[in-house]
Amino acid sequence: MNSILRSPDRINFRSLIAALCLTLTLVSFVGPGPAAAQEQRLRTLTVTGRGIEVIPTTQTQVRLGVEVQGKTAAAVQQEVARRSSAVVELLRSRPVEKLETSGISLNPTYSYENNQQRQLTGYIGTNTVTFRINTQSAGTLLDDAVKAGATRIDGVSFVAAESAIESARKQALKKATQDAQSQADAVLSALNLKGGEILSIQVNGASAPPPVYRQFATRAASAADATTPVVGGEQQIEASVTLQISY
Secondary structure: OOOHHOOOOHHHHOOOOOOOOHHHHHHHOOOOOOHHHHHOOOOOOEEEEEEEEEEOOOOOEEEEEEEEEEHHHHHHHHHHHHHHHHHHHHHHHOOOOEEEEEEEEEEEEEEOOOOOOEEEEEEEEEEEEEEEHHHHHHHHHHHHHHHHOOEEEEEEEEOOOHHHHHHHHHHHHHHHHHHHHHHHHHHHHHHOOOOOOOOOEEEEEEEEHHHHHHHHOOOOOOOOOOOOOOOOOEEEEEEEEEEEOOO
């Protein structure tokens, strides 16, 4: 009986059980490693800053055209083409940019008298172009375009030069980033906390809004008329930046 209890196999089994218990005790005592503990302690603050840059508009974007009414489609189209060619030729002789055709149409016109069935009365044709020009020269060019054959000015909008917009975009981004950092500093300071490294940066946008056309009325100018006044304004570039900061 005693020889069985003291056998080598029985002693090795008891030693193995003791070693396993010691290992589990050490693991429980040591706990998670430094990396896991650091991950558990990581806290972040997310803030969004905004920046606005206002720049003067120096260019005027114009939408004008020719509109003709007549009895036959062929006659209307021919007159529209004649006047439009004269207007385009004038524009090409001036320092305009981004000249392009924005619309061409030819439609029948009808009359509805005494609630009777509609009757064809003729046709109306239009040819519209858009272009950009320095605001200081816009008024004179509009008057000259009317003299050359333009019969309608659908609107004008004011924009800054491309180089000015790009410079303003960078400044707006810089202001947005500084604003986000300032917000984070204020929050952490109020809570007696210290900010850490920036974990992520997100640029949400920094672009100029599209130009909005304003209605513009004019008439054929005589030699004694003054130049049509065209006055620009300002353009606003807005940007936003989001920062995620550890603390």
